[in-house]
Amino acid sequence: MTSVAVVGGGPAGLMAAEVLASAGCAVTVYERMPAVGRKLLMAGRGGLNLTHSEPPAPFLARYGPAAARLAPAIEAFPPDALVAWAEGLGQLTFVGSSGRVFPQALKASPLLRAWLRRLQGLGVELRPRHDWRGWDEAGRLLFATPDGEATASPDATVLALGGASWPKLGANGDWVGVLKPAGVAVAPLKPANVGFEVGWSGLFRDRFAGEPLKAVALTFGRRRVRGEAMVTRHGLEGGAVYALSAALRDAIEVDGSARLWIDLRPDMRAPDLAARIAQQPAHQSLANRLRKAIRLTPLESSLLREAHGKALPAEPAALAAAIKGAPLTFTGIRPIARAISTAGGVAFAGVDDALMLIARPGVFVAGEMLDWEAPTGGYLLQASFATGVAAARGALRRLKIS
Ligand SMILES: Cc1cc2nc3c(=O)[nH]c(=O)nc-3n(C[C@H](O)[C@H](O)[C@H](O)COP(=O)(O)OP(=O)(O)OC[C@H]3O[C@@H](n4cnc5c(N)ncnc54)[C@H](O)[C@@H]3O)c2cc1C
Secondary structure: OOEEEEEOOOHHHHHHHHHHHHOOOEEEEEOOOOOOOHHHHHHHHOOOOOEEOOOHHHHHHOOHHHHHHHHHHHHHOOHHHHHHHHHHOOOOEEEOOOOEEEEOOOOOHHHHHHHHHHHHHOOOEEEOOOEEEEEOOOOOEEEEEOOEEEEEOOOEEEEOOOOOOOHHHOOOOOOHHHHOOOOOOEEEEEEEOOOEEOOOOHHHHHHHOOOEEEEEEEEEOOEEEEEEEEEOOOEEEOHHHHHHHHHHHHHHHHHOOEEEEEEOOOOOOHHHHHHHHHOOOOOOOHHHHHHHHHOOOHHHHHHHHHHHOOOOOOOHHHHHHHHHOEEEEEOEEOOHHHOOEEEEEEOHHHEOOOOEEOOOOOEEEOHHHEOOOOOOOOHHHHHHHHHHHHHHHHHHHHOOOO
16 A cells, blocks of 8 residues: 655545545655644634635736745635535535635634544554654655654655744644755745734833734725724734734834834725714813724824824814824844744745655655745635645655645
């Protein structure tokens, strides 16, 4: 029987294992943690946004420069196929108001449990606590285990080792130190969907860290994004920030800082805001006028002062302009360990169309360890699952099984 090793038991690796085992291969999944799917379970805490319901063209565009190389995998295993797969595991799904797709259970544990049962039924063997260290001189896969070293000589290998965010969940990017010396082109790992540092005043930080800015619009360069942002002790994070984070990260890398603009009332035009503010008696404190006129919260009032300096204009039109465009300077990028996902990874130039490493024939690569990034919205899991399928099918073709 043909044997295939899958290294890394996240969504990409387990999906590769399912495809390979369904085609009749003897599959062993090696995982360094005591259990597989830790990051998938963590994603479940946010409701498990599996994929997105938007049409194929805008969907693919979310992957930016990697879209063309990811397209074959995503077209072969598109969002509909992912939904059907999840439903096949008993997890009915729904499309949220933003177009994002979630399991009705809004968590990952029932899906993972059903999936592991299916994999067991297919004869997939899970070997936890197997930390892959590379290859020995004989070309065998080398693992560190609690019982010492272990080796394996499969007919093909799928590496699905993840990125470097949330390293305590297992993936920490240390595979770069194995693959680069083996001649594999790897783009530097960088934080994606990440928060940024802001030099908040001590008072603001102590009072508002942990509070959300709801229904704001953020503008950086020519992109404007509506959504929520969370004030942290370090700066700002959350959905709207993540949506801009690739461009912000790249700008900070070049310039050392990046300035974005917050619109605290994106649904109101500046003249309407000014008219409402003008109706409030001028003798009141500014915070009171703004609270009564447009329900500006204490967080929003204080943010205006952080952004514009203490001396806010009293004149209604100028105040309205300040509310529609509060400048905030991001002075740094939060560490990759705190990011939702990872940009960079195994370069597409280093793999063939079957996602096989050119420098290491017979070894395929899948998931977040490939060099792509995407915003939150289900695009991360979709590409991880789809490249898991693609790498497994590539291995099957090489093994002449399909
Ligand atoms: C808090 C959070 C929430 C998220 N929510 C969502 C969401 O709602 N929707 C979405 O689309 N995406 C979400 N993501 C991202 C998504 O979880 C990842 O993109 C996805 O898990 C990547 O899958 P993967 O299989 O490539 O890597 P991983 O899931 O990271 O799996 C890689 C596996 O390889 C193992 N491994 C690594 N190195 C070795 C080694 N040397 N030897 C053996 N095993 C090794 C790791 O332990 C790990 O189990 C979220 C991420 C985080 C952190």
